[in-house]
Amino acid sequence: MLKHDSKLNPKIFDKNVELGSVRQGFGLGIVRAGEIDKNVVALCADLTESLQLDKFKAKFPNRFIEVGVAEQNLVTIASGMARAGKIPFIGSYAVFSPGRNWEQIRTTVCYNNLPVKIIGSHAGVTVGPDGGSHQALEDIALMRVLPRMVVISPCDALEAYKATIAAAKTADPTYIRLARDKTPIISTESTPFDIGKAQVVYESDITSNIHNTRKSSLEMNGPKHKFDVGIIATGPSVYRALMVARKLDRELKRVKVLNVSTIKPLDEHAVLSIAHDSRSLVTVEDHQISGGLGSVIAEFLSHNFPTHIEYIGIRDQFGQSGTPEELVEHYRIGENDIYDAAHRVMLRK
């Protein structure tokens, strides 16, 4: 069942679950951040409407800077503004920023330790018809390797809204990764969000009568762990993880799902906890497994609590045109793939 403390959208499992744009969540978030702090400024590289920065531009015209199609300039102008006391948010597609301007981010933002907030939209194969050139599948890897950079991957529009406001309040270089498409609303306004905190979003009810049946079946079959499998997901993939969790739950598998919305710094306590409770994990992301969430979890657990892991993500490939649904299926990051991976990893225990 949905984790009660997380106060998630009660209609998440409905067929007609409400959809929302994470970009719009960002667009509203930066307006709010701008109201809270007059030092918040925004810069964009010829994608103002696409990044939903038009509202900020309309409300704070003298705090918005259009740099044209020039992502290297985008980040370095922002770095100079941050050095002079501003909190700049820079918006473009993730392939271009942080893709094209990585060295400038490294030197002028991270090396200088300045609070520039990099917003990378159009992340993942779910970008769809634009094709592989516009689907950022490497951005988490690029950003998490940089010292001082905080990396956030919101699961839905509301989390993007909260992440934007939270990022504006820190002095850290920060990357926020946004999907292109409208995605299911997983959280509510009451769902807690803190940078650096992962959230348990689903836990099988181990106190119910069904649970007792499960307990006995498991005691016969293997070691006693609180859960049969844990799923760790990030970004809008959390929705697919939740769908699979419910399906597994109905098969009397005990399952726990963790939303890692902050990739870096990793909520080590939460990851240790899900690993300890389940001893078998599936990671789920719309990003290269290499360098992405899969790598993050494997690097951490191999040292601290070696655990069986199956990885769902992009396997050293580029994307292509198609509908998001077709691409999710083609690249094997859909619900069936997560479901199969969960079964595989449970057998490895």
Place this chain on the structure above:
Amino acid sequence: MKLYIIYMSLTQDKIHLLEKKATAIRRSVVDMLIEAKSGHLAGALGMADIFTYLYFYGLKHDPKNPKWKYRDRLVLSNGHICPVLYASMAHSGYFPVAELKTLRKFDSRLQGHPHRDFLPMLETSSGPLGSGLSQTIGMALADRIDSGKSSGREFYCLMSDGELDEGNSWEAIMLAAREKIQNLTVIIDRNNIQIDGYTEEIMPLNPLVDKWRSFNWHVQEINGHDFREIDRAVTEARSVFGRPSVIIAHTIPSKGIPSFEKKFEWHGKPPMTAAEIKTARNVE
């Protein structure tokens, strides 16, 4: 007429003092590189007169209060010539001259390329080329948001000619013109060399004056070793209305060591052999 008065205020006596100071700074640069056994010689020596002018005459700054809110901002974009930046800062009182010999050593504040973590009084860290101008523009834009168009602060960005190969430089040049940042002055170290050879052979920049002009900048061309010309150009740049300014300063790489001058081979190395060291120590 105002220009004339300021021009006159740089008296012959003052110029004489600046020349002596520039020689002292060049000596420090040579000593630092010999001590460090690595580093970039030619550009650092070539820019010593302009650094001397700025730190001892042109710049509004307070070495004892590096965070002074109303200081002019000086960004060194081509961070590899930092020995001349460090020497100018030390000689003008930011830190002890004795510290210069720690250049490029472990735990030194004087990193091989400038790093604010180690020396927070720097306006920015630099080294990778082509991004200093846009950072300076960002500082000026932030200043304009906070204080309006006449904040009284001047923003200087010192760049090399070689780094004009970088696309990022031209992105910045276009934006500064659109924003009409009139309190921005770029000084280009036009020494015609880069690591692999002469700029006009590696990647021709000429006609450089026309390039900047066509990007809607106010352009001046000077002898970068003549204090009167430097002063006149910087003063004029400050008075330009509605446009950013660039001063293309023709300089002699390795200036002060006649047998090293104008040779691109000295771009990225220090004097190493006993004979080279002896020659270099006589820098003027």
